[in-house]
Each structure stands twice: as C-alpha cells, then as structure tokens.
Amino acid sequence: MKSSALNGLRKRMKSRRPTASKELGEAYEILSDPEKRALYDQHGHAAFDRRAGGFGAGPFHDPFEIFREVFGGGGIFDDLFGGGRADPSQPQRGNDLRYDMEISFEEAAHGCEKEISVTKLAPCDTCQGSGAEAGSRIRTCPMCAGRGQVVNSRGIFSIAQTCPQCQGAGRVLEKPCKACHGQGRRERASKIKLRIPAGVDTGSRLRSAGNGEAGFRGGPPGDLYVVLHVQAHAIFQRDGDDLLCEVPVSFVQAVLGAEIEVPSLDGAAMIKIPPGTQPGTMFRLKSKGIKNVQGYGRGDLHVRVNVEVPTRLSPAQRAKLQEFADLCNGQESPMSQGFFEKAKKLFQ
Numbered sequence: 001m002k003s004s005a006l007n008g009l010r011k012r013m014k015s016r017r018p019t020a021s022k023e024l025g026e027a028y029e030i031l032s033d034p035e036k037r038a039l040y041d042q043h044g045h046a047a048f049d050r051r052a053g054g055f056g057a058g059p060f061h062d063p064f065e066i067f068r069e070v071f072g073g074g075g076i077f078d079d080l081f082g083g084g085r086a087d088p089s090q091p092q093r094g095n096d097l098r099y100d101m102e103i104s105f106e107e108a109a110h111g112c113e114k115e116i117s118v119t120k121l122a123p124c125d126t127c128q129g130s131g132a133e134a135g136s137r138i139r140t141c142p143m144c145a146g147r148g149q150v151v152n153s154r155g156i157f158s159i160a161q162t163c164p165q166c167q168g169a170g171r172v173l174e175k176p177c178k179a180c181h182g183q184g185r186r187e188r189a190s191k192i193k194l195r196i197p198a199g200v201d202t203g204s205r206l207r208s209a210g211n212g213e214a215g216f217r218g219g220p221p222g223d224l225y226v227v228l229h230v231q232a233h234a235i236f237q238r239d240g241d242d243l244l245c246e247v248p249v250s251f252v253q254a255v256l257g258a259e260i261e262v263p264s265l266d267g268a269a270m271i272k273i274p275p276g277t278q279p280g281t282m283f284r285l286k287s288k289g290i291k292n293v294q295g296y297g298r299g300d301l302h303v304r305v306n307v308e309v310p311t312r313l314s315p316a317q318r319a320k321l322q323e324f325a326d327l328c329n330g331q332e333s334p335m336s337q338g339f340f341e342k343a344k345k346l347f348q
Contacts, residue, residue: 091219094121097212099226103196105233109265109290111198118192118224121185121213127177129214131184136175141166169217185214194226199241199293204228235263241299243289246306249273254307262303264288271303279307 097120103112123129132138140146144163148170152159162168176182192211200206205227212222237244247262257275261268264285271283282304289299313321 090217092216093219094213094215094222096222097224099224100229101226102229102231103200104231105236105238106265107196108200108228108230109198111200111291112196114194114196116192116194116226117189118211119187119189122188122190123214124177124180124184124186126179127184129184129218131177131180131182132173133175133177136173138171138173141170141172144170146170184216192224196228197293198291200228200230201238201293202228202230204293236265238290241290241292241297243299243301244304245301246304248306248308249277250308251310254278254305264301265290269301273305277305277307279305281305 097118099116099118101114101116103114124131127133130138141148141163143165144150148163148166148168149160150163152161163170166172173182177184180186190211192208194206194208196206205225208224208226210221211224214221235245243265245263247260249258249260253260253273254277255275257277258273259270260273262271262285263269266288269285269288271285282302285301285303287298288301291298310317
C-alpha cells in the first residue's frame, strides 16, 4: 500500500464520528494484517464474531462494507484494495462459446471445410439490437438521472447502489421491444463455415473471431472456439506427425523377399521386402505421414512387417516343408544359435 494513501485514510477516519472511526480502525486492521485478512477470507464474518464462535473480541463489522459505506466505493478504497467494478452502463462484450466437433482421421490429415449450426444470442432482428420498439425513444433514467446508481444516506454514511429501475444502464426504454423484451438480443441458430487446416489432432482448438454471442448495449461479439476430436483409424496409428501401420506378409515372402503394396494417406505405396526379413522389421517411407499443422514439413510412414505362419497345410505343402526341414539338416539360424549360447549359461 502507498504511504500517502494510508495517511489520507487515517485523516478521513479521524474526521468521522468516534464510533465510525473505531469501526474503520478495526476494518483497516483486518484488511492490512495478512493473518487476519487470511482468516477473513477463509471464515468470513465468523472469523471475528465472538457470538458465532469466532476469534474476535467483540461484535464484527464487515471491513469491506464499512469502507464502502464510509467512502461510497471507488476512490481510496479501490486504490488500496482493488474494488473497482465495470461500468454496467457501458457496452459489454458478448460471451465466448465452445463447440466440440468430431472429424474423421482423413479430414484431420488433409484438412477440410465444415459448416456448423450454433444456437447463440444474436442481435434482435426486430429492433436491430437497440432493445426498443420502432419509433420509441431511449431516455435518461429518471430515478438516477443517468448515473446508473442511487445514493442512500444513513446518518453520516452514504451507500451507492445500482439503480433498480435501469439496472445501472443510466437509460430506460420508453417502449421495450416485444420480441427481445428490451434486451436487444435473441437466441437463434446461425450457420458458420470453418476451415480446418491439415495436421490437426484431438484437442486442437480453432478460433472463429466474432462468432460468439452478441455484445450488450452495442458491445462487440465474443469468439467461437471449436475443439476437435479426431476419430480413430482402422489401419493407421498416429505419433505426432508420424504414422504407423502393420502389414502382414507371407512366410514365403519373408524368406525369399518380395515387393509388396502398402497403404498410405496418398494411396498405395510400394516397399521391398529383402530375403530373410524377420517379424517386426520396420520400414520407413519418408514424408508419407501427416502434414505439420504449423507448416514445418511432413512426418514419415513407418511400416511394421508381421510374418504370417500358415496354420492349415495341404499334404503336398506339408511334404515340401518337411523336405525343406530335411535339407536344413539341423542347421541353426544365427539368431537361434546366439540365443542358445546365452541360455547355456543358465544351466551351468
């Protein structure tokens, strides 16, 4: 707190009647002491009201109410404790809105355009947002004379309150619009077109400026925030901008090698399977993944090979495989040979 502000506060407190000065002193003590302020924030009035089982030594006076009553809000009270409020008579910005949208995996990857329907508060088309019937006037509130507040005096105290007739606007409608009841806004459905960029993912948030709720008393509209939810894909899994898919290959293709067709977001792509390819081998197709939503290139497509082992063999197939096994003559592959060499140590 500024020392000049505190000195001014003390002088104004001394100028009041003794009882008011005492109450102001107690209020100032509570608000300026961190521990007492914490108790007030946690327990409210009961923190200092002995009748309510609190910690104080006497009847409690709400420090904020005392300052408001003595100083009428604003001024030094707001300087010291930040009690300023927005002027209700001024134009007010409309509320922001949230819309959750589900899109397909391909739409997220390639980008798309969508049209959505949102029900929101929009300017009344009958009164064009003025809130008044056609031909009627908007006049100064007679109760508060356009100030938006009325002041009630209680002895030496003055309390400023929001004007009950104009609700703080300072103006009243001679004839409120029947369609919107003088609010200047009505609920209605609006169609909004959105462009969804390529590379978005679940949780991505798009801002559509000015497509939130209409403002009040001529204030600007809020914004619309669209939160995206991307459907899972039957083949691809996403890891950032990279894609992963698993492709089955036959036992013969893995042993002899082959050139196979694999899916990608751009259509079919070809990869070469070298002879002796093992299950789980990963192949990378560069720049076949997802476009980066910020425009930093494109991810890769990773293809994992799953070798299919035949489960049903014809007698001829079984005979050929048995012939192959006999030709191997117990010869071990490098992988199995290395494994069994390591396993021997467990049995020694």
